[in-house]
Amino acid sequence: MPLDNKSLEDLFGRLAGALEALDERDRPVFLAKLTLLLAAEIGDRARIEALIVQALRHLGPDHDGPGSGAR
Amino acid sequence: MTSGAAARHAVVIAGGGPVGLTLALELARHGIATVVLEQGSGPGEGSRAICISRRSMDILDGIGVGEDFRSRGLGWTRGTSFFRNRPVYQLEMPWPPGEKHYPMTNLQQFHMEEFLIARARREPLIELRQRTRLEDLDIATGHVRLHVQSPAGAQALDARFLVACDGARSRVREALGLRLNGRSHEGRYLIADIHMRSDHPTERRAWFDPPSNPGATVLMHRQPDDIWRIDYQLLPGQDAERELEAGRIAERIGAHLAMIGETAPWRLVWRSLYRAHCLALDDYRHGPVLFAGDAAHLVPIFGVRGLNSGIADANNLGWKLAAALRDDAPLSLLDSYSVERRAATLDILAQAEKTTLFMTPPDAGHALMREAVLSLAIDEEFVRPLIDPRQSVPYDYVESPLTTLSGKAVDLDGVRAGAPLPNLAIGATRQGRRHLLDVLPAGFAAIVFDAAGEAAARAAFAEAGPGCLPIGDGEALARERLGAVPGLVILARPDGHVAARLVAPAPEQLRQALWRACGRVQ
Numbered sequence: 134m135p136l137d138n139k140s141l142e143d144l145f146g147r148l149a150g151a152l153e154a155l156d157e158r159d160r161p162v163f164l165a166k167l168t169l170l171l172a173a174e175i176g177d178r179a180r181i182e183a184l185i186v187q188a189l190r191h192l193g194p195d196h197d198g199p200g201s202g203a204r
Numbered sequence: 205m206t207s208g209a210a211a212r213h214a215v216v217i218a219g220g221g222p223v224g225l226t227l228a229l230e231l232a233r234h235g236i237a238t239v240v241l242e243q244g245s246g247p248g249e250g251s252r253a254i255c256i257s258r259r260s261m262d263i264l265d266g267i268g269v270g271e272d273f274r275s276r277g278l279g280w281t282r283g284t285s286f287f288r289n290r291p292v293y294q295l296e297m298p299w300p301p302g303e304k305h306y307p308m309t310n311l312q313q314f315h316m317e318e319f320l321i322a323r324a325r326r327e328p329l330i331e332l333r334q335r336t337r338l339e340d341l342d343i344a345t346g347h348v349r350l351h352v353q354s355p356a357g358a359q360a361l362d363a364r365f366l367v368a369c370d371g372a373r374s375r376v377r378e379a380l381g382l383r384l385n386g387r388s389h390e391g392r393y394l395i396a397d398i399h400m401r402s403d404h405p406t407e408r409r410a411w412f413d414p415p416s417n418p419g420a421t422v423l424m425h426r427q428p429d430d431i432w433r434i435d436y437q438l439l440p441g442q443d444a445e446r447e448l449e450a451g452r453i454a455e456r457i458g459a460h461l462a463m464i465g466e467t468a469p470w471r472l473v474w475r476s477l478y479r480a481h482c483l484a485l486d487d488y489r490h491g492p493v494l495f496a497g498d499a500a501h502l503v504p505i506f507g508v509r510g511l512n513s514g515i516a517d518a519n520n521l522g523w524k525l526a527a528a529l530r531d532d533a534p535l536s537l538l539d540s541y542s543v544e545r546r547a548a549t550l551d552i553l554a555q556a557e558k559t560t561l562f563m564t565p566p567d568a569g570h571a572l573m574r575e576a577v578l579s580l581a582i583d584e585e586f587v588r589p590l591i592d593p594r595q596s597v598p599y600d601y602v603e604s605p606l607t608t609l610s611g612k613a614v615d616l617d618g619v620r621a622g623a624p625l626p627n628l629a630i631g632a633t634r635q636g637r638r639h640l641l642d643v644l645p646a647g648f649a650a651i652v653f654d655a656a657g658e659a660a661a662r663a664a665f666a667e668a669g670p671g672c673l674p675i676g677d678g679e680a681l682a683r684e685r686l687g688a689v690p691g692l693v694i695l696a697r698p699d700g701h702v703a704a705r706l707v708a709p710a711p712e713q714l715r716q717a718l719w720r721a722c723g724r725v726q
Contacts, residue, residue, distance in 0.1 A: 162572065162576055162579060165572050165573055165575070166576045166580050168576075169576055169587060
């Protein structure tokens with residue numbers, strides 16, 4: 134079920150706050166932990182792999198991201 | 205230069221370490237004489253390979269050294285992994301009821317070599333030539349000519365078969381211009397033996413990023429004689445030469461021992477440097493030359509697969525070489541050695557690669573994900589399997605050309621076709637329980653569970669054929685583990701692997717399975 138705008142805004146702020154509260158070294162670890170927890174919640178390997186590709190878009194030197202397959 | 209006529213031998217084994225000596229003893233068990241060439245003059249130094257798997261112990265029993273290993277070694281079943289200094293994973297290795305040996309037994313490699321050398325010296329079919337270096341070799345029609353150097357001078361030997369068990373820097377491999385293929389990992393480990401009295405039980409302990417050695421991974425194993433093996437990772441940029449200095453090692457190990465609360469005095473006994481490799485020859489047979497152990501493949505130490513896979517190589521090759529030399533099987537049976545053991549190596553490398561990526565992350569991405577997993581594992585069970593060190597397990601030759609699959613469910617029941625037989629308690633003597641592999645007839649054997657199975661086996665095989673081992677109704681545990689059903693015949697190979705599981709087979713079916721297992725059916 135998609136998030137409504139209010140929830141999305143709240144989560145945006147909650148994540149920003151959590152990231153801000155951490156030191157620079159712990160921020161990527163936090164995001165990686167969160168990713169693993171969300172992956173476990175989703176429980177659908179194909180869906181998670183598709184989301185990884187989606188998240189890689191517009192990142193990296195060529196703005197397509199490594200392994201995105203987008204050209 | 206070599207002088208004089210060359211003596212001829214059926215089998216020469218280059219290398220008198222654990223793999224070479226296990227092979228020599230396997231061949232002796234099958235009545236084949238060997239000459240073993242060993243550069244050293246006795247057991248090596250340091251603990252080196254220390255963890256012996258249950259399957260290896262079964263093989264060592266078969267060559268008459270299992271009791272030495274068992275009485276001196278330290279059996280164990282469990283392990284603990286820590287993130288920093290918090291436990292995050294508990295390794296529990298199964299020890300099913302009736303199995304003879306612990307899942308793992310710790311024993312220093314030099315002790316293993318002591319026992320194997322002593323056993324080999326008592327064996328009239330083994331000529332162990334120490335302080336003898338293989339200089340060169342030529343492959344000729346029907347034999348291999350070896351040029352060796354010993355205190356007695358240069359000599360030549362002719363061998364119908366040469367088996368290279370001469371380790372990671374194999375001279376045989378070099379002389380034949382063969383290369384190991386695969387990849388080596390960047391991560392380096394310093395491995396050290398220390399003498400220290402401690403009551404901590406025998407288990408595998410691993411620390412990731414401990415406060416004592418930030419960023420590194422540290423492993424710790426108890427060994428006999430109050431020796432503790434400590435392996436710790438060297439980080440990129442750390443100078444190996446400086447890290448090998450006794451003072452520097454004392455500093456790092458001292459910090460670790462203080463962190464875990466060990467206060468007893470300790471001293472450094474031995475140290476070395478280690479790097480993880482995932483390398484193998486493309487083929488373990490090159491005509492009359494065969495490769496085993498580290499000469500054939502180099503695998504990471506994580507999961508204790510190096511020595512154990514070498515022992516399995518020797519166990520696999522011994523009976524095949526003996527059968528080929530006695531003309532009981534075609535020479536092509538030796539090709540199945542490479543097929544089966546290469547498949548085992550590839551499986552090992554796939555497992556070890558995963559473990560190595562976790563133990564020594566090769567890049568920032570793997571390092572970040574590992575830290576996330578370890579941090580989550582403090583509370584979350586679902587990530588803990590990622591920390592599992594994937595300890596060595598025996599390889600099933602289910603896809604081997606020697607294995608007969610009936611295509612029925614019975615192939616997979618109990619101990620499946622291709623798998624090694626478990627060494628289960630069976631029957632009793634005044635001395636205690638006997639075990640399946642101790643009472644299994646030598647050579648091929650038919651295990652049967654009722655009169656119908658026994659009649660089928662006896663109808664199929666003449667007096668000189670496989671021996672028959674009935675397992676009666678009183679052996680409920682063994683019958684259950686072996687997947688007994690009415691009329692079942694399990695055809696066991698001389699190395700204890702299941703060649704076929706057939707229910708109420710016609711004599712011809714059993715004879716076909718035996719022919720296939722001897723390499724006679726392509």
